[in-house]
Amino acid sequence: MQIFTCPFCGPRSETEFHFVGDFPKPRPDGMAKVSAEMWSDYLHNQNNPKGAASELWMHMACHEIFRMDRHTVTHEVTGSYALSSEAQS
């Protein structure tokens, strides 16, 4: 059992967390100008890196979405951050 840290609730079991997607993942702006390719890229494509990754996760107990940095081979977690405006920049 691995322990992840929710920025709001502290260290919790991995089973309480749900993977959301890449960080950052800006939604394409301006519906009319968004091509099918751009929209499909936003919806479906993933970085899926082998090694260091920045990802969005949800802590299902508090339903907060946050950023977690981790290594996808060793599973070492290097940081959890609330999605304040600084974290997204």
Next chain:
Amino acid sequence: MMKKYSALTLFKEGLNNQKGWVPAWRTARPKSRYDVVVIGGGGHGLATAYYLAKNHGITNVALIEKGWIGGGNTGRNTSIVRSNYFYPESAQLYDLALRLYEGLSKDLNYNIMLSQRGMLHLAHSPAEMEIAARTVNAMQINGIDAELCDVEKVRSLVPDYNFSPNARYPVYGGVLQPRGGNARHDAVAWGYARAADNLGVDIIQNCEVQGFIIENGVCHGVKTSLGDIRADRTGMAVAGHSSVLGAMAGFRLPINSYALQACVSEPVKPSLDCVILSPATGTYVSQSDKGEMIIGGGLDRISSYGQRGNLPMLETVIAGLMEMFPSYRQLKLMRQWAGIVDVVPDSSPIIGESPLPGLFLNCGWGTGGFKAIPAGGTLLAHLLATGKHHDISRPFDLDRFTRGRMIDEGGASGIAH
């Protein structure tokens, strides 16, 4: 010319103290140029190389593998074959694989130990029985063998199952595909490797792709740890590492890589004569010819490239097995492992040209690649040889994510990958 395997050669070698066996394939060094390079020495890559030579007469082919043949997911799966899918596109694809599996031992002159002992998908409630009937109808319309089983039929197939009135997951019936079953996974890899080598394919192990040779926006081969290898067309069948190669080629894919675990028990006398899946517990189990119970379940919760697996899913799978077969509590687990699988939003594979022209994809099989090896190889070989889709692979092109024409087997047939 390879030595033909037969009962007679086995007998003769017995008399000869087994001294006449030769390696099943050559150890090849890469040439600087080939017609086609296939990346990935798992089942799909090996099958692609074999069908390029056999179906299309293209024998100037290199198959490159960063580790050893069949050392990835081909050696890590639970060796189940089946084609019990919902949509016509999937049925055509997976049944092509199953039909090829049915003739594969003869085709490759290598015993893949195919055992069509039946694949049983349980239903645990009246509502699930209605969905089971729908699945059976869909399969039969698609021309796939399917049988709706009542509880008595299930009892006759798996008498050790927990039918007690207090069972946490009571059985109402299930969907049986009689042609489903098991095959020996290593034999599939070795059989394809031997047959491809015999037709002239160079199988190059310990050769890692480090980049692509891209000229004027077109892929002209690969940069590897053993030097550059140029090719007119390049195919990749690298499962959970597709995104890693995609990043080298400059594109992203709709794939997340996850660890999928499996484990085996100590060997016991024959007691389970089909492959059985309980959607309620998420656990499936079959018995190998050696007698081991081969146990698998769902994906780990955390996307990963670590070929180990995490404990929560293993616990869920084993707890499910205990519910299904209380008598298995006394079994000892011998081994546990994981492979990295390529999970796609609609649980269907991606077969087609990549965003980099000249590079073709065979990926996205998720948790179910082994069963599809002969079809994946046939279809990628067709693409590499002709540059065009086979009718069966057309719906599985990467463009379905842009066109919105998904083939969502995760929702339709309840299949996890």
